[in-house]
Amino acid sequence: MTLSPEHLIIAPILIPFFAGALMLIYDERQRRAKLAISLAAVVAMLLSSVELLVRSKGSELTGGNDIGFYLLGDWLAPYGIVLVVDRLSAMMLVLTGLLALPALIYSAAGWHKQGQHFHTMFQFLLMGLNGAFLTGDLFNLFVFFEVLLAASYGLLLHGGGQLRVRAGLHYIATNLAASLLFLIGVSLVYGATGTLNMAHLSNLVPGLADQQRHLFHAGAALMGIAFLIKAGIWPLSFWLPTAYMAGAAPVTALFAIMTKVGVYVLIRLSFLMFGPHAAESSGFGTTALIAGGMATVTFGFLGVLASQGLGRMAAHLILVSSGTVLAATGFVLAGAGASILAAALFYLLSSTLATSALFLLIEPMSREEGGIAALLALTADAYGLDEREEDRQPEVGLAIPGTLSVLGLSFGVFVLALAGMPPLSGFIGKLGILRGLIATEAVSPWLSGSFIALLILSGFATLVGLVRIGIQTFWATEGEPPRVLALEIAPVLALAGLLFVLTIKADVTLRYMQQTANAMLQPSVYSEGVLGAPRAADAPVAEAPE
Amino acid sequence: MEFVLSAAIGVLAASGIWLLLRPRTFQVIIGLCLLSYAVNLFIFAMGRLWLGAPPIMPRGGFVNPAAYADPMPQALVLTAIVISFATTALFLVVIIVSRGMTGTDHVDGQER
Numbered sequence: 001m002t003l004s005p006e007h008l009i010i011a012p013i014l015i016p017f018f019a020g021a022l023m024l025i026y027d028e029r030q031r032r033a034k035l036a037i038s039l040a041a042v043v044a045m046l047l048s049s050v051e052l053l054v055r056s057k058g059s060e061l062t063g064g065n066d067i068g069f070y071l072l073g074d075w076l077a078p079y080g081i082v083l084v085v086d087r088l089s090a091m092m093l094v095l096t097g098l099l100a101l102p103a104l105i106y107s108a109a110g111w112h113k114q115g116q117h118f119h120t121m122f123q124f125l126l127m128g129l130n131g132a133f134l135t136g137d138l139f140n141l142f143v144f145f146e147v148l149l150a151a152s153y154g155l156l157l158h159g160g161g162q163l164r165v166r167a168g169l170h171y172i173a174t175n176l177a178a179s180l181l182f183l184i185g186v187s188l189v190y191g192a193t194g195t196l197n198m199a200h201l202s203n204l205v206p207g208l209a210d211q212q213r214h215l216f217h218a219g220a221a222l223m224g225i226a227f228l229i230k231a232g233i234w235p236l237s238f239w240l241p242t243a244y245m246a247g248a249a250p251v252t253a254l255f256a257i258m259t260k261v262g263v264y265v266l267i268r269l270s271f272l273m274f275g276p277h278a279a280e281s282s283g284f285g286t287t288a289l290i291a292g293g294m295a296t297v298t299f300g301f302l303g304v305l306a307s308q309g310l311g312r313m314a315a316h317l318i319l320v321s322s323g324t325v326l327a328a329t330g331f332v333l334a335g336a337g338a339s340i341l342a343a344a345l346f347y348l349l350s351s352t353l354a355t356s357a358l359f360l361l362i363e364p365m366s367r368e369e370g371g372i373a374a375l376l377a378l379t380a381d382a383y384g385l386d387e388r389e390e391d392r393q394p395e396v397g398l399a400i401p402g403t404l405s406v407l408g409l410s411f412g413v414f415v416l417a418l419a420g421m422p423p424l425s426g427f428i429g430k431l432g433i434l435r436g437l438i439a440t441e442a443v444s445p446w447l448s449g450s451f452i453a454l455l456i457l458s459g460f461a462t463l464v465g466l467v468r469i470g471i472q473t474f475w476a477t478e479g480e481p482p483r484v485l486a487l488e489i490a491p492v493l494a495l496a497g498l499l500f501v502l503t504i505k506a507d508v509t510l511r512y513m514q515q516t517a518n519a520m521l522q523p524s525v526y527s528e529g530v531l532g533a534p535r536a537a538d539a540p541v542a543e544a545p546e
Numbered sequence: 547m548e549f550v551l552s553a554a555i556g557v558l559a560a561s562g563i564w565l566l567l568r569p570r571t572f573q574v575i576i577g578l579c580l581l582s583y584a585v586n587l588f589i590f591a592m593g594r595l596w597l598g599a600p601p602i603m604p605r606g607g608f609v610n611p612a613a614y615a616d617p618m619p620q621a622l623v624l625t626a627i628v629i630s631f632a633t634t635a636l637f638l639v640v641i642i643v644s645r646g647m648t649g650t651d652h653v654d655g656q657e658r
Contacts, residue, residue, distance in 0.1 A: 191592035
């Protein structure tokens, strides 16, 4: 078979897989070679994701919704595993690439030297993420989840130290238990419906018999709990701040998307299985999503206010972000309109980029003596944590001039984006959610009103918390400014630039998100496309390239 | 047979959860193992219970599908066993490292 463009769909999985495997051959001392391979792989992955995104936008003829399919092993859809690219998964693929590239460049400043096989695990994590975004099969989703989790266990422990081992212990135990829940859920769904293909499920759900429907709901609820643990919903999120605080900076910068995998799967499966088409099952889980999402936002912003250090604060900001998107998804599932989902996806994009950048900024900002470093040590004492190893090797490299002002300005950009203040992208996303909530009549005004209040309050708390840290770091410092390498600041600036691009190009992005949200509310397009995907063996020989 | 199997799954899961909530790392890992046994049996049971039915059909000709067991859960359970074995091994390594670093086998790394 010739290499036709349709094989591009599997490229985001294969590229990191082969790059990661290839780097296992290299000795640990050949870091430059590993870094080069890793960079090349991430750039190739990003390019193919962008191409998939452009392709999924489709032409006007198909109504702007081109869904790409890839039948693994050329088995027809409900029997074999199928990879699916639609707008939502293409967007998540691009977001993964956009987070991976800065994190990788940042790691070149010295972080990748702190432990073994950093680049291999990094690539395997990317492979798991991309696979989870692409797959159209529930059990395959479980496998890719395990791939990304196994890689993340290793990455979290990267650099060693007692704090990381302890946080890793809790992280691994929680996620192993969540994976077992996932398995029970998957097998219950299989037992009730006899299929694992998401598209096939979406077609079967409306016609389920009562007896099976109960089993199916139980299975879906168990799976939902597993995804909610990953998304960091409130009563199940206590592992998250400690784990994210403990990880090395480039690792946590990439971990910013790990909670979003849970959010993505919930959005995907909720609309496929419990959308308006699903007869008696439609809207299943709406209450849990809305209540859990709102509780998560509350817990998150209280955590932001209570945090003394930027690390803990950033981890709680992740909770705020995923809680907001989850609650918004719940509202859309209750029938509040596609425009909320579009705005929530836009918000997801902007807040993930901003939190990732914040994780990269933590270490350079707290590098100097006194100021925030002392405060961090104090907090560490109060929480009974051990101090991080301070005696890092003096690094060689280009230090940037005017460190404090560059750091301060980029920090300001992320504060505005996360708090949802006017000029930047966070504002556009939040405004969209608010406007949709005010306009809707599908839910009671009390419910939408309290979510509106929570959104505004969480933005305010974010602003207060981050500005407090900013003042302590940038205005109330004494002595020499910290020495920050250009390699460390460039990725941060790149992420800030991305936020600006997202703001300036907001109309294009929002139109894309609106189309995505419309497509999510019409699962028949997805399911009929998957089930009707032609086999390559049946295709005419002289097939015109798409 | 149904009762024996469901009782086995129930007992395994219950003891697994109880051990998972204990403060010693060794108890936690044994709890996770028991839980994964329960889950594997459960996946297996989701293909319905069959006696003496092969999961693979012979090639060609007419076969009566009712005489064959559902092969899907058997394939799934194989994958699940491999994955949970691998991740449990990884967890074991972390536990040993934690024991070496902190000198205690408490899950929080210190006695309370």
